[in-house]
Amino acid sequence: MTTNAELFERYTAILPPYVHPLYEEPISIDHGEGGYVWDVEGNRYLDFFGGVLTTMVGHANPSVVAAVQEQAAKVMHTSTLYLSEPMIELAERIAAISGIPDARVFFTTSGSEANDTAILLATSYRRSNQVLAMRNSYHGRSFTAQAITSHSAWSSTSLSGLAVNFVQGGYRLRSPFRHMDDEEFTAACVDDLQQVIDMMTAGDVACLIAEPIQGVGGFATPPDGFFGAMQKVLANHGILFVTDEVQTGWGRTGEHFWGYQAHDIVPDMLTFAKGVGNGITLAGIVARAEVMDTIKVLSFSTFGGNPLSTAAGLATLDYVLDNDLQANAKAMGERMTAALRPVVERTPWIAELRGKGLMQAIETVHPDSIEPDAGRAGAVLEGCKRRGLLVGKGGLYGNAIRITPMLDVTADEIDEGVTALVETIEEIS
Numbered sequence: 509m510t511t512n513a514e515l516f517e518r519y520t521a522i523l524p525p526y527v528h529p530l531y532e533e534p535i536s537i538d539h540g541e542g543g544y545v546w547d548v549e550g551n552r553y554l555d556f557f558g559g560v561l562t563t564m565v566g567h568a569n570p571s572v573v574a575a576v577q578e579q580a581a582k583v584m585h586t587s588t589l590y591l592s593e594p595m596i597e598l599a600e601r602i603a604a605i606s607g608i609p610d611a612r613v614f615f616t617t618s619g620s621e622a623n624d625t626a627i628l629l630a631t632s633y634r635r636s637n638q639v640l641a642m643r644n645s646y647h648g649r650s651f652t653a654q655a656i657t658s659h660s661a662w663s664s665t666s667l668s669g670l671a672v673n674f675v676q677g678g679y680r681l682r683s684p685f686r687h688m689d690d691e692e693f694t695a696a697c698v699d700d701l702q703q704v705i706d707m708m709t710a711g712d713v714a715c716l717i718a719e720p721i722q723g724v725g726g727f728a729t730p731p732d733g734f735f736g737a738m739q740k741v742l743a744n745h746g747i748l749f750v751t752d753e754v755q756t757g758w759g760r761t762g763e764h765f766w767g768y769q770a771h772d773i774v775p776d777m778l779t780f781a782k783g784v785g786n787g788i789t790l791a792g793i794v795a796r797a798e799v800m801d802t803i804k805v806l807s808f809s810t811f812g813g814n815p816l817s818t819a820a821g822l823a824t825l826d827y828v829l830d831n832d833l834q835a836n837a838k839a840m841g842e843r844m845t846a847a848l849r850p851v852v853e854r855t856p857w858i859a860e861l862r863g864k865g866l867m868q869a870i871e872t873v874h875p876d877s878i879e880p881d882a883g884r885a886g887a888v889l890e891g892c893k894r895r896g897l898l899v900g901k902g903g904l905y906g907n908a909i910r911i912t913p914m915l916d917v918t919a920d921e922i923d924e925g926v927t928a929l930v931e932t933i934e935e936i937s
C-alpha cells in the first residue's frame with residue numbers, strides 16, 4: 509500500500525516549493541462518495557472543503573459520473589472548430605441563468621483564464637489598460653490574474669502591462685472603515701472608489717473586477733447592496749463591472765444563485781470555474797454580446813468547452829437545479845451558522861464568523877485583539893482532521909478557516925462537521 513508519507517516525500521521532491529499541501533502530515537485522497545473521502549491509508553473524512561469548493565455536488569456523484577463516462581465513451585475532445593452539442597447546450601443554459609442580457613459565453617479551462625479573458629475584453633472594449641480591483645482580492649495565477657490580485661501571500665509579481673488600482677472593499681475587519689455601520693461603510697468605500705478614479709487614473713478606466721465574497725481572502729463579505737452602490741460611480745464613467753463568481757456561483761451563497769445578486773446590480777461580465785464541473789476542468793466567461801464581440805480576430809482555447817467538461821457541467825447544473833441545492837445551501841448554511849455562532853461568540857481568539865450559505869469562515873486572532881494568529885488557524889485545521897473533518901485555510905494572513913460543505917450536504921453531515929469543529933475550537937486555549 510502506498511502511504512501518505514511516501515507520497516508527501518515524492519511530492520516535495522518533484523513539485524516546486526510554492527505549491528504545498530495542507531497539514532503537517534498531508535494526505536492523499538484515494539476515493540470519495542457523496543460528502544466523504546477516504547485517504548490511501550483507509551482513513552475516512554467528512555469533506556467540508558471539496559478541493560477548494562470544486563467538488564460541489566458530492567464525490568462520485570452518480571449522475572455526473574454517468575454523464576462523463578457516457579461522453580468519454582463517445583468523444584472526449586473536438587474543440588470549438590466543431591459543433592459540440594454539450595458545449596452549445598451548456599452555453600445556452602449558462603447564458604439564460606446568468607442574468608446578463610443578450611449574453612454570450614466563452615469557455616476556458618480555468619478561472620485564471622476566464623479572468624484573463626474578461627480583462628482582455630474590457631480593455632479592448634474600453635480601449636484602456638486601466639483596471640480597478642478590490643483590496644484583498646484573488647483572481648488566479650496567470651500573469652494578468654496576478655496583476656489584479658491584491659494579496660501579498662499570493663502575488664508572485666508586480667510586473668504587468670495593466671495599470672491597476674485597488675479600492676477599498678469587503679474585508680471589513682481590517683478596513684479603516686470597520687467601525688462604521690453598513691450604510692456608512694458602503695458610502696466610505698464608494699467615496700474611496702471615486703477618489704481613486706479621480707486621483708489615481710488617467711481618464712477612461714476599463715473595468716472594476718470583484719469577487720462578491722472574497723474566496724482566498726477568507727470569505728470577506730461586504731454589506732448587501734455594496735456593489736450596486738459602487739456601480740453608480742462606475743456607470744458615470746462608463747466603467748464595466750466584472751463579477752468573479754468562481755467561488756460564489758451556482759447557489760453556494762444560499763440567498764442567490766450568483767453572488768452579485770445580493771447587490772442590486774447587473775454585471776457586464778461574469779466569470780465562473782471550480783464547482784460547475786464538479787471536479788472536471790471547466791470555466792468560462794459570460795458577457796453582453798456587445799462586449800464579448802469586441803475581439804475582431806480569431807480566438808480559441810483548445811480545451812475550452814471540451815465535450816467531456818461540458819457534459820460534466822450539464823449534469824452538475826441539472827443536479828443543482830433539479831434538487832434546488834440553492835435552497836439547501838440556504839437552509840444548511842443557516843443550520844451551520846446557528847450551531848457555530850455561540851462558540852464563536854465565546855471564543856476570544858475568533859474575531860468573527862462570516863460568509864453566507866455554504867461558504868463560511870472564521871478568522872483567528874490573538875485573544876481580544878484583531879492581531880492575526882495563523883498558528884490557531886493551523887491548530888483548528890489539524891484538530892478537525894484528527895476528528896475526521898476536512899476544512900480549508902485562507903485569509904490574508906493564513907488565519908481564516910474556510911468551511912464549504914457540498915451543496916447537497918445533509919443536516920446530519922452538518923451536525924457531524926460542526927461537532928468536530930466545535931470540539932476542536934474548545935480544545936484550543
Ligand SMILES: Cc1ncc(COP(=O)(O)O)c(C=O)c1O
Pocket residue numbers: 560617618619620621623646647648649719723724752753754755781782791
Ligand atoms: C475567486 C477566484 N477567481 C479565480 C480563481 C482562479 O481559478 P483557477 O485556479 O481555476 O485558475 C480562483 C481560484 O481559487 C478564485 O478563487
